[in-house]
Structure formats: structure tokens, C-alpha cells
Amino acid sequence: MRTMLLAAVAVTAMMATAHAADAYKFALIPKGMDNPYFDLSRNGCMAESTKLGNVTCIYKGPATHEPATEVQIMQDFVTQGVDGIAVSVADADSVIRVIKQARDANIPVITFDADAVKSERQAYVGTDNKEMGRELGRQLIKLHPQPSSFATQSGGPAAANLNDRLAGLYEVLKGAGWKEVKGSPSFCNDDAALADQQLSDFATANPDIGAIIPVGGWALFAPKAYKAFVDANMDRVKAGKFPLVMADTLPVELQLLKDGYVQTLVGQRPFEMGQKAMEILLALKKGEKVATVNMVGLDVVTKGNVDKFLSASR
CATH class of the missing domain: 3.40.50.2300 (Response regulator)
Structure with missing residues (x-):
């Protein structure tokens, strides 16, 4: 036993x-x-x-x-x-x-x-980040077929995924005749408050800019500041002169789209x-x-x- x-x-x-x-x-x-x-x-x-x-x-x-x-x-x-x-x-x-x-x-x-x-x-x-950048560009052109000026925003200059997105975005937009403004891309280091400030700075420095299209959703993660930026440019948005194509599909971004502060989101998983x-x-x-x-x-x-x-x- x-x-x-x-x-x-x-x-x-x-x-x-x-x-x-x-x-x-x-x-x-x-x-x-x-x-x-x-x-x-x-x-x-x-x-x-x-x-x-x-x-x-x-x-x-x-x-x-x-x-x-x-x-x-x-x-x-x-x-x-x-x-x-x-x-x-x-x-x-x-x-x-x-x-x-x-x-x-x-x-x-x-x-x-x-x-x-x-x-x-x-x-x-x-994500296929280069393809994401291309899709951001394609969606922008769908809303604004006439070539214009643009600015973009990234997180950090050493992030390979974001650099691939920029490359894809440039491939589509510059290939379609869009011109990048001075100071673009800006880098927000994933800081939402800084991201919103940079968007406002681009719009102030370039009153006739055709689009500001970040390759990440940073600015939208601070919805109050982002709404203030869009409200300041809402007349041009409604006139079709300043389309709002943004990256990522977090719940806060989806709600901003539903509320009319974004027209298209291109999101990852x-x-x-x-x-x-x-x-x-x-x-x-x-x-x-x-x-x-x-x-x-x-x-x-x-x-x-x-x-x-x-x-x-x-």
C-alpha cells in the first residue's frame, strides 16, 4: 500500500x-x-x-x-x-x-x-504599412480629385512602420500631382496634444492647404482639441476644400466620424x-x-x- x-x-x-x-x-x-x-x-x-x-x-x-x-x-x-x-x-x-x-x-x-x-x-x-499609406492617399483623392497642397504628420522619425506609411502616401499623392508644404512631415512623438497643435499650425501657416493627412490617429485621441481644430476649418470642410481623411479606427475616432468631424478612417487591426x-x-x-x-x-x-x-x- x-x-x-x-x-x-x-x-x-x-x-x-x-x-x-x-x-x-x-x-x-x-x-x-x-x-x-x-x-x-x-x-x-x-x-x-x-x-x-x-x-x-x-x-x-x-x-x-x-x-x-x-x-x-x-x-x-x-x-x-x-x-x-x-x-x-x-x-x-x-x-x-x-x-x-x-x-x-x-x-x-x-x-x-x-x-x-x-x-x-x-x-x-x-499591417502592410506602405499599403496603408497608399490607401490614405487614395481615399483623399476620392474626396478631393483636384491636386492641391498637403501636409502630413508622423509619430517618430525612426519608426519603420510610419516611414513606410509616409512612403505609400507620397507615392499616391505626389504621383497625382499633390505638393507637400514646407515643414511636412511633422513628428508628434505619439503625443496627442502636440499632434493637434501641429495640425493647427499647418492650417494657420497654409490657409489654402488642400489637406492635412496624418499617418496615425494621434490628434483624434484628444477629441476636444481635435474638434476645435476642425471647427476652425469647418467652412472649408463643408465646401469640399479641406477633406478629413484620418488613420486608425479606435472607438473615439469612430465617434468623431459619426459626429461629422472625420469623413474617412483607414484603420488597422x-x-x-x-x-x-x-x-x-x-x-x-x-x-x-x-x-x-x-x-x-x-x-x-x-x-x-x-x-x-x-x-x-x-
């Missing part, structure tokens, strides 16, 4: 050890915790980890857009020995060394939302990025092969379909 009891205890201990070995902690690192866009990636990460059952999603990044702090957080996760890292890269060059450190420690590393193609990251999940990041890291941890590039789609939202997107976001 005693032998059987000891055997049962041993089996239970082995099962507990195996169960612990199958439990993983994956870090999801945004460019900035103050950017509500990344809240959706966090939600997708958490939802997928709950679904998988043996995965814990650890969501942590810089308080605000700061590449050096992002690198330090990655180094901390390497030191802690997490089972995998997914990072939205603020500066593609700055993460090369720390990604190598993680890989040398046998920690899988992927990028989401913003890539670092020169690094040893094993996969990327996100950050929730899906968070989900897929967990799936890919789990596959890598199990030694499975994954696709190097994993694209999620784009959404184009107008007055005609905004209610559907608003309902889905609640």
Missing part, C-alpha cells in the same frame, strides 16, 4: 512539473503605454492568452514614446527570463542588440505593429495583432515553424458603415 501511495505521489508530482513546464509568460511591449491604440493590442493579447489557457500576457512598455526606455524594458524581460517577447519597435536600429541578447538566451522575439527587419526577430505581425502575437510566440516556443511576415488587414470606415464598427467596438 505504501509503495502504491508513493508511486501515486510521484506521478502527481510529475504531472504538476509537466503542467508548470507547459505554462508560458509572454511579454507584449508597446511603444508607449499612454497611446490608446495599443490598448487594443493589449486586449487581444489578454483575450488570446485566456483562450489558450497556458499563456500569461505581460503588457508593459514605456510610459510614453521613448525608444531608450523601450530597450531597457526589453533587457529587463531578458534578465527575468520570460518565455517570449513581442515588441512594437519605436526605433528599428536601437533594438538590434537587445533582440540578439534575447535570441542568445533562447527567448523567441517577434515584432508587432512596427518592425525591425535588420534584427534577428523571428516574425512580424502587423491592433486587437488581432495582439492575438496573433501570442499564437506565434507559443508556436515558436514549441519549436514550430512560423511565417516570417504575418499581415492583418485594413478597414475603411465612412458615414455609411460607421455604425457597424461602433457596435463591434462596444
Whole structure:
């Protein structure tokens, strides 16, 4: 009897050890915790980890857009020995060394939302950013077929994903005869208040500008200031001389569209990025092969379909 009891205890201990070995902690690192866009990636990460059952999603990044702090957080996760890292890269060059450190420690590393193609990251999940820039340009031309002047706005000059969007936007607009004004692009460093100020500055410096078309939704994340900017230019908006085409489809942006402060949104799918990041890291941890590039789609939202997107976001 005693032998059987000891055997049962041993089996239970082995099962507990195996169960612990199958439990993983994956870090999801945004460019900035103050950017509500990344809240959706966090939600997708958490939802997928709950679904998988043996995965814990650890969501942590810089308080605000700061590449050096992002690198330090990655180094901390390497030191802690997490089972995998997914990072939205603020500066593609700055993460090369720390990604190598993680890989040398046998920690899988992927990028989401913003890539670092020169690094040893094993996969990327996100948007076809050049195509997003093109779509922003196409939607603008649909509303304003006559070439005019334009300005654009980005987050940070070292963000590869945003630079790809700018390249796609320029390809379409400059190819159609649009002219970029002096001082464009501006860089808001993912700061909503600064983003709104920059939009107002462009409009003040260029009273006849045909469009200001950011490649991210930063200004709309401070809706009061954004509304003030649009209200100051509403006569030109209503006359069709100043179309409002903006990036991303967060709930606050969808509501601004419904209220008449945006005409078209071209949006990414950050929730899906968070989900897929967990799936890919789990596959890598199990030694499975994954696709190097994993694209999620784009959404184009107008007055005609905004209610559907608003309902889905609640």
C-alpha cells in the first residue's frame, strides 16, 4: 500500500512539473503605454492568452514614446527570463542588440505593429504599412480629385512602420500631382496634444492647404482639441476644400466620424495583432515553424458603415 501511495505521489508530482513546464509568460511591449491604440493590442493579447489557457500576457512598455526606455524594458524581460517577447519597435536600429541578447538566451522575439527587419526577430505581425499609406492617399483623392497642397504628420522619425506609411502616401499623392508644404512631415512623438497643435499650425501657416493627412490617429485621441481644430476649418470642410481623411479606427475616432468631424478612417487591426502575437510566440516556443511576415488587414470606415464598427467596438 505504501509503495502504491508513493508511486501515486510521484506521478502527481510529475504531472504538476509537466503542467508548470507547459505554462508560458509572454511579454507584449508597446511603444508607449499612454497611446490608446495599443490598448487594443493589449486586449487581444489578454483575450488570446485566456483562450489558450497556458499563456500569461505581460503588457508593459514605456510610459510614453521613448525608444531608450523601450530597450531597457526589453533587457529587463531578458534578465527575468520570460518565455517570449513581442515588441512594437519605436526605433528599428536601437533594438538590434537587445533582440540578439534575447535570441542568445533562447527567448523567441517577434515584432508587432512596427518592425525591425535588420534584427534577428523571428516574425512580424502587423499591417502592410506602405499599403496603408497608399490607401490614405487614395481615399483623399476620392474626396478631393483636384491636386492641391498637403501636409502630413508622423509619430517618430525612426519608426519603420510610419516611414513606410509616409512612403505609400507620397507615392499616391505626389504621383497625382499633390505638393507637400514646407515643414511636412511633422513628428508628434505619439503625443496627442502636440499632434493637434501641429495640425493647427499647418492650417494657420497654409490657409489654402488642400489637406492635412496624418499617418496615425494621434490628434483624434484628444477629441476636444481635435474638434476645435476642425471647427476652425469647418467652412472649408463643408465646401469640399479641406477633406478629413484620418488613420486608425479606435472607438473615439469612430465617434468623431459619426459626429461629422472625420469623413474617412483607414484603420488597422491592433486587437488581432495582439492575438496573433501570442499564437506565434507559443508556436515558436514549441519549436514550430512560423511565417516570417504575418499581415492583418485594413478597414475603411465612412458615414455609411460607421455604425457597424461602433457596435463591434462596444
